[in-house]
Amino acid sequence: MTESERPQRALRRQSDPARSPLVPDSVEAEIRRHDWDAMECGCGRSAGHLVGAVRDAAEGHPSAFRALEGHVFFGEDLKPPAPAACGVLMAVWSAGPPRQSTREALLWTLLALLCTVDDGGTHEAGLHGQCAAFIRTGTEGFRRELATAPGSGAAAYAEGILEILGVRA
Structure with missing residues (x-):
């Protein structure tokens, strides 16, 4: 390692927060799969600052999901960071958040992402199409949420997601 590489490695280690035992490996892998710093955030800065927010969401903090508004949608x-954030959110969903409030906040966020304007053309998947593709992978889980918690806010959000995706509940 050269002298100029040492400070860069140290800086990377400092900016990479300690791994939380509450974040499943699959979610951590999805977070790391994306080059957040290369994306422009909805607030105009680099999307690198969103890593903390998606980790907070993965830990089950309901307010972290709402904090994505203005940055992801x-x-x-x-x-631009919407597909990456959506991939992380779906990894969280697949890991099965145990708390009702976390599931509800997560489903609200997924529904908010689906309720945006489709920006894709006839031969491309824009940001909306990319997010919808990620969300579609959780169809069975949305159906389970609807069946196991009828009348709840989470069930209403799950039903809305299924309706927008055009799949039967």
């Missing part, structure tokens, strides 16, 4: 528009 805003109103009816998706922002």
Whole structure:
């Protein structure tokens, strides 16, 4: 290792937060799969600052999901980090968050992502299409949520997701 490489490695180690025992390996792998610093966030900065928010969401903090608004989506528009964030959210969903409040916040966020304007053309998957493809992988889990918690907020969000995806509940 050269002298100029040492400070860069040290800086990378400092900016990489300690791994949480609450974040499943599959979710951590999905977080690391994306080059967050290379994406422009909806707030205009590098999306690297979103890593902490998606880790907080993976740990089960319901407010972390709402904190993605303005960065990953805003109103009816998706922002460039939306597919990466959606991949992490679906990894969280697949890991099966145990708390009802976490599942509800996660499903609200997925529904918000699906309720945006489709920005893809006839021969491409824009940000919306990429997010929908990630979300579609959780169809069976959404059906289970709807069946096991009828009348709950989570079930209502799951039903909305299934409806937008055009799959039967």
